[in-house]
Amino acid sequence: MSNKVLMKGTEAIAQAAIECGCKYYFGYPITPQTELSEYMAKKLPKVGGLCLQAESEVAAINMTLGAAAAGTRVITSSSSPGISLKSEGISYMAGCDLPCVIVNVQRGGPGLGGIQPSQQDYYQATRGVGHGDLRLLVLAPSSVQEMAQLTVEAFDMADIYRMPAMILADGALGQMMEPVDFDSIPRRDIPEKPWAACGHNNERKKNIVNSLYIDPQVLENVVDERYKRYDVIEETEARCEEYLCEDADIVLVSFGITARICKTAIKAAREEGIKVGLIRPITLWPFPKKNIAAIAENAKVFLSVEMSKGQMIDDVRLAVNGKAPVHFYGRTGGMIPTPEAVLENIKKLAEEINA
Amino acid sequence: MKTDNRIKIVCGHYGSGKTNVCVNLALLYKKMFPSTEVALADIDTVNPYFRAADAVKQLEDSGIHTIIPEFANTNVDIPSLPAELYSLFSKDSKTVSFLDVGGDDGAAALGMYSDLIRECGYEMIYVISKYRPLISDVDAAADLMNIIEEVSHLRCTAIVNNSSVGQETTRDDIINSLDYAHKVSEKCGLPLLFTSYYHDLVGDISKEGEKFFPMKNVTKQIF
Numbered sequence: 132m133s134n135k136v137l138m139k140g141t142e143a144i145a146q147a148a149i150e151c152g153c154k155y156y157f158g159y160p161i162t163p164q165t166e167l168s169e170y171m172a173k174k175l176p177k178v179g180g181l182c183l184q185a186e187s188e189v190a191a192i193n194m195t196l197g198a199a200a201a202g203t204r205v206i207t208s209s210s211s212p213g214i215s216l217k218s219e220g221i222s223y224m225a226g227c228d229l230p231c232v233i234v235n236v237q238r239g240g241p242g243l244g245g246i247q248p249s250q251q252d253y254y255q256a257t258r259g260v261g262h263g264d265l266r267l268l269v270l271a272p273s274s275v276q277e278m279a280q281l282t283v284e285a286f287d288m289a290d291i292y293r294m295p296a297m298i299l300a301d302g303a304l305g306q307m308m309e310p311v312d313f314d315s316i317p318r319r320d321i322p323e324k325p326w327a328a329c330g331h332n333n334e335r336k337k338n339i340v341n342s343l344y345i346d347p348q349v350l351e352n353v354v355d356e357r358y359k360r361y362d363v364i365e366e367t368e369a370r371c372e373e374y375l376c377e378d379a380d381i382v383l384v385s386f387g388i389t390a391r392i393c394k395t396a397i398k399a400a401r402e403e404g405i406k407v408g409l410i411r412p413i414t415l416w417p418f419p420k421k422n423i424a425a426i427a428e429n430a431k432v433f434l435s436v437e438m439s440k441g442q443m444i445d446d447v448r449l450a451v452n453g454k455a456p457v458h459f460y461g462r463t464g465g466m467i468p469t470p471e472a473v474l475e476n477i478k479k480l481a482e483e484i485n486a
Numbered sequence: 487m488k489t490d491n492r493i494k495i496v497c498g499h500y501g502s503g504k505t506n507v508c509v510n511l512a513l514l515y516k517k518m519f520p521s522t523e524v525a526l527a528d529i530d531t532v533n534p535y536f537r538a539a540d541a542v543k544q545l546e547d548s549g550i551h552t553i554i555p556e557f558a559n560t561n562v563d564i565p566s567l568p569a570e571l572y573s574l575f576s577k578d579s580k581t582v583s584f585l586d587v588g589g590d591d592g593a594a595a596l597g598m599y600s601d602l603i604r605e606c607g608y609e610m611i612y613v614i615s616k617y618r619p620l621i622s623d624v625d626a627a628a629d630l631m632n633i634i635e636e637v638s639h640l641r642c643t644a645i646v647n648n649s650s651v652g653q654e655t656t657r658d659d660i661i662n663s664l665d666y667a668h669k670v671s672e673k674c675g676l677p678l679l680f681t682s683y684y685h686d687l688v689g690d691i692s693k694e695g696e697k698f699f700p701m702k703n704v705t706k707q708i709f
Contacts, residue, residue, distance in 0.1 A: 137617045137651045139501055146619065162563045163534045166500070173620060245561025246534050303708055306535050308501050310617075310651040391709040465561055467708055 138311045140278040140304040144208070144234055145170040147282035150313050153204035153232070154180030157194035159187055161210045162246040163302035164236035168208065188213040192220030192233075199229040200340040202327025204286055208234035210302070211252050212243060214260065221295055222261025226342025228326075228357065230289035232282060233267070234298045236305035239465030247465025248302030250387060253442035256299045257416045264354050266361050268296035268368070269415040271386040275309035280316045281413070287319040288368065292360050293326075299415060301438065303388045303467060364417055371419035372411040375401065376426050379408030381480050384423065384447045385436040386412045389468060393436050396473035405481045415443070423450035431484045433457040436473055438466075491607040493574070493583050495596065496646075497634050498613030499621045500533065500589020503648040507613050507682055508586040509541045510701040515582060516550050523581040525574060527553040531565035532592035540706040551581070567595060575602035590630065593638040600639035611679065612642040614670050616649040616663040624666065628673040645671045646699075647681040657688045664696060 138146065145167050148156070156171040171182040185191035191207050198205035209217060214235045224231060237252050239245040256269045268288050270281040278300060285296035328338045344350035372390075375397060376382060385393045390411040400407045410426060412419050427433070432455055435444035441459045448457045460476045462468045494515075496508035509526065516524045526545055528538035539558035546552060553571055557564045574583040587593050596603070612631050614621060621627040631642055647670075649663030660683050671678040683691065685700035692698065 135617070135651050135654070136619050136622070137501065137615065138619065142501075142619070170620070239561060246563050247561055248535075302535065306533075307708070308536075308652055310654045388708065395709045470709060 135310045135312050137308055138275055139166055139306060139308050140272070140275045140300060141167040141236060141306070142170045143275045143279040143311045144282045144298060145174065147279035147313065147316070148206045148232065148286070149174055149178060149180075151204070151283045151286050151318070153206050153286065154178060155198045155203055155205040156180070156182045157185050157191040157198070157205070157207050158209060159185055159191050159213060161213045163238060163248070163305050164208050164210050164234065167234065167236070188216035189220065192217040195231050196220055196224050196227065196229060199224065199231045200227065200327070201329045202324040206232045206234065208236065210236045210238045211240050211249070214252065214255065218261040221267070222263050222265060223342050224295045225261065225265035225267070226263060227340050228293040229295065229340065230293055231295050232285045232289060232298065233295055234300065237299065237301045239463070245465040246302065248388065248438060248467060249463065249465055250301055250389060250438040251442070251463065252299065253415065253437070253439060256297050257418070257446070260297075264358070266294070266416055268292065268294060268364070269299050270296065271299050271413060271415050272304060273387055273390050273411060275304070275307065276311055278304060279311050279313060283316045283318065287321060290321045290324075291319065292364060294360070299387070301388055368414060369417040369419040369421065370413040371422050372413060373422065373426070374409040374411065376408035376410060379406050380431040380484055381405065381407040381434065381477060382426055382430040382432075383407065383409045383434045383436055383477070384412070384443065385409060386415060386443065389436050389438055392468055392470050393473055395470035396477060399470065399474050400477045400481075405477060407477050412443070418446045418450065420446070420450035423447065424452060427451045427454040430455055432480050434476060434480060435459050436468060437461040438468065439463055491609045492579075492581070493585065493603050493606045493608035495585045495587060495603070495608055495610040495640065496613060497587040497593045497610060497638065497642070498589065499615070499618055499630055500592070502589070502613045502615045502618055502621070503650060503682070504589065504613045505536070505538050505541075505586050506701055506704055507611070507646055507648055508584050509538060509545065509704045510682070510699070512545065512550055512584040513548055515584070516548055520549070523551070524549070524584070525551040525553060525581050526584045526586065527571055527574060528555060528558060528586050529567055529571065529595050530586060530588035530592060531555070531567065531595045532588040534563055535559065536705060538586040541704045544704065565595070571599065572602070575599060575606055577605070591633055591637045593634040596638035596640060603640060608640065609643045610640055611644050611646050612674070612676070613646045613648050614667065616666040617651045617659070624669045624673055627670045631674050642674070642676060644679040645674060645676050646679050649681070650683065653687065655684065655687050657691060660688065660691060661693065664693070
């Protein structure tokens, strides 16, 4: 696809996956991400792939595990309650060192919650998806172009580090439409997969993909080795966008669709002479703590803006490390913050620091 | 647009801009015929957000009656439609009604009303866009029209070309879509009614032998 096209966020993820060689999709429908499976159902058979609507999210993630174990690129998607169902399988994939891309187009929770957009699964994605000592690569797109770009990057990083990667989007990003250019997306060198259980033809030793270790010492060794990879990722892969931070007294931290809302509010605040900027984490794990720490040297106050009751704020506080107060503004339950409300919060902080 | 068919249906691929076309047509119609009663019904049962329900205030302020599903823009996706819809298809009604239909086979929601709609007299506009990947191919666009006709039990009567790349749409993007639009029109055996576009983005457009419909973007803006 060489020309610019107009796509929904969910479609952009699906097309990006196809563009970077993913031929397998396993999922179960849930609003607001069902267009992703619909797109895959229409497109994958045409490229010799398979889109399968499983009987449940639990089945879908275990099919994903199987495909990944065979060494192929594979993607699954869901929205918040569906990711909860997938978490056992995600933990097994982390334990098996299997790469895959998992998409969460978040909706309001907890429980069945609602179908409107949210960012309430930050903790789940960065801390608690499944049991055990494990991490996911977590990427947070902020535009439909980034839905495509970060999907490709998620596949590459998952393969390089042999671990699941998650696209943490939200319903607004999933449903809204923007132009997408697939040709401009950067690609990385991808290692071979000599570990894949894809048939040995009596030509090599058989590969076993497994997360069960009989001897506790062996399990500890495996987890320790995995954490060495996590250390490399934390050191090298954290990314964020810094917007008007150079002279900022007030620094907003916000990801995904909420960061777009913050930018509108920041432009309005700048017009009123308030020195305010934005740090937009692009990777949520690894969290861009070094960037935030560097900006905390000069900033007077931070404001974490989220579509939740305040989850990322914990990571912001850890990164700021007491150098400046960290405040919070958020909406929850599927309500989207307005640029006006964010602006009001910026103005309040401006008054406080000038008082 | 004809004036003798009371029911105006706007259908097409999801994301082709049906809602914008439908709302703008209703507003234009009311402006042209201020004494006519005009209604707009959101009968999209598939789309969770970004729908005609977002434009209720603008429509009502312009004197257009709106009929919106009870659960539109709420936290549940229950594909129910209000009973009030039947009032539009009553034999005694003179209201000119615009129906904003769900994308793709979401047009199945029309099926249950199809007998009544046929009795009223209708036109059904099939909205296309060269820049939507799943219908960017002429054959694919024609195939989707057949699916929509099959599930709605109604026939499309005209094509509207709403080829757009959102806020980045240029005059060239619009002009470059005309060939596609004529080919779809030929393949479907239906007239190309006009090419619609956001006037705010590109201003006036004209080309010999082509009809253009400048529109306002009524999509809900989040940021």
